[in-house]
Amino acid sequence: MSLKTVKDIDLKNKRVLVRVDFNVPLKEGTITDDTRIKAALPTLKYILEQEGASLILMTHLGRPKGAREPAFSLAPVAVRLGELLGKDVIMAPDCIGAEVEKLASGLKGGDVMMLENVRFYEGETKNDPGFAASLAKLGDVYVNDAFGTAHRAHASTEGVAHHLEAAAGFLIEKEVKxxxxxxxxxxxxxxxxxxxxxxxxxxxxxxxxxxxxxxxxxxxxxxxxxxxxxxxxxxxxxxxxxxxxxxxxxxxxxxxxxxxxxxxxxxxxxxxxxxxxxxxxxxxxxxxxxxxxxxxxxxxxxxxxxxxxxxxxxxxxxxxxxxxxxxxxxxxxxxxxxxxxxxxxxxxxxxxxxxxxxxxxxxxxxxxxxxxxxxxxxxxxxxxxxxxxxxxx
Known part of the structure; x- marks a missing residue:
């Protein structure tokens, strides 16, 4: 299988929209196992090493079924990722919309932003073209490193790839290999x-x-x-x-x-x-x-x-x-x-x-x-x- 990877695309001064699998177990707002976050670090660090590149991360958490449920907010995940990367992670108030687009457009090289749970919208699991287009607006290129959700034709795993130059992260590359x-x-x-x-x-x-x-x-x-x-x-x-x-x-x-x-x-x-x-x-x-x-x-x-x-x-x-x-x-x-x-x-x-x-x-x-x-x-x-x-x- 011929797979374009993150090393095959130009990331210089790009906002890189990355689908990760940060569907981690939470207990009373505390992450009990951060294995999935750590597994994505090689891809994320590689992107941040490229001149002027910034990161916009999207993932689901749990099964909120298209409703905004505070228990499934990614805020604790953003905090833990920041600790592992050794830098602040901006927590977006949503995953689409004017406010999020403004935050994305203001990102500088080395900045990291975590979008809110994509499954707060029904358009995610329905692979709604409009929802996928709204997500794609946030980045210049798209990287998928979420093998755990690669079998789902969702907006953030499949739909976005039709709007931006797309490549696999190191995790998906290894799985395919x-x-x-x-x-x-x-x-x-x-x-x-x-x-x-x-x-x-x-x-x-x-x-x-x-x-x-x-x-x-x-x-x-x-x-x-x-x-x-x-x-x-x-x-x-x-x-x-x-x-x-x-x-x-x-x-x-x-x-x-x-x-x-x-x-x-x-x-x-x-x-x-x-x-x-x-x-x-x-x-x-x-x-x-x-x-x-x-x-x-x-x-x-x-x-x-x-x-x-x-x-x-x-x-x-x-x-x-x-x-x-x-x-x-x-x-x-x-x-x-x-x-x-x-x-x-x-x-x-x-x-x-x-x-x-x-x-x-x-x-x-x-x-x-x-x-x-x-x-x-x-x-x-x-x-x-x-x-x-x-x-x-």
Whole structure:
């Protein structure tokens, strides 16, 4: 994919309108995790290093649904960004309008302004052309560095690109650099580890990766639908009956294509879905009646470890068990370690997988940990992401 980046456009004496993803968690007006702000700093600092360039930042926060809600104001984000940049950040009273346009036109080189939440207007999520044009009035060039929202055709992620010269920031550039080869011509052996609760939310990514990978690991709650499709007993484990035929079809395609499929060979189960439930080992594929599959067992992990150790490419999306409960976190913890140790190229995408590698402190040993949950999933599904397509036109 040919992508114009921020280094490919002239920023001298330009007002640079940047779409960032500063949708950070807030508690009583205080930011509890500033990871997303820090992730954008390389792009923002690069722009500020260019002669005479100023920054105008736009992002959404929460889901105010087109209404101005003080709880979703970006004022605390502007303060934190100022601390990280070591300079004052001007907090605009709105994201469009005459007053904001006046502030934008008065910016000098090195100045930074944060626009108010773009989702205070319905025109943002509807990708209203008029709203996009109003945003575009504020800058001379447009940079999108919000991969987490690139799968949404919104005014600030797609619409603005039709009004200004547009380029990708370093975050989006990195996401495309790591994800594109997995879908185009990945080095083999290529292991895809897909977990999560439901087949219905992951079937598209399974079907997309199946023709490209050599080994497909299916874990998490959705694995029990596949085991049931094979005729195994799954007790009270999660089951999507409407997807049994889909599961059989995918397994048949894998067999015909010569793709190894790793499903759970043993389990950690419990009598109820609860953090305080007592874990029990099941040394076989079938799960007894009255028991719920909560994690994979040591036999399953041994197979995954062997596959990952020999891989030239690994992509992981979705946990292998209920890793939020400590008693059922071992499978996901072990797999995170295998991916971290893999000598090949390793990519982790999807909110829960990213949360897992962060929880277990493996993130810095993985080649790429994606900043976008839904966006990374849709990228792996082979979908065109509107926010990225707009940068290639």
């Amino acid at each position: 790591f994800f594109s080869p997995l879908l185009e011509n990945p080095a083999r052996p290529f292991v895809a580890i897909i977990g999560g609760a439901k087949v219905s939310t992951k079937i598209a990514v399974l079907e997309s990766l199946l023709p490209k990978c050599t080994t497909l690991v299916i874990g998490g709650g959705m694995a029990y639908t596949f085991l049931k499709a094979q005729g195994h007993e799954i007790g009270k484990s999660l089951l999507e009956e409407d997807f049994l035929d889909t599961a059989r079809s995918l397994l048949k395609k894998a067999d015909e294509a010569g793709v190894e499929v790793i499903l759970p060979l043993d389990h950690v189960v419990a009598s109820e879905f609860s953090e305080s439930a007592k874990p029990e080992q099941v040394d076989g594929i079938d799960i007894p009646q009255g028991r719920i599959g909560m994690d994979v067992g040591p036999k399953t992990l041994a197979g995954i470890r062997t596959a990952v150790a020999a891989a030239k490419n690994v992509v992981w999306n979705g946990p292998l068990g209920v890793f939020e409960f400590d008693a059922f976190a071992r499978g996901t913890l072990e797999v995170a370690g295998y991916v971290a140790e893999c000598p090949g190229t390793t990519v982790v995408g999807g909110g829960d997988s990213v949360a897992a590698v962060n929880k277990f402190n493996f993130a810095d040993r993985i080649d790429h940990v994606s900043t976008g949950g839904g966006a990374s999933l849709e990228f792996l599904e082979g979908k065109a992401l509107p926010g990225i397509v707009a940068l290639t036109q």
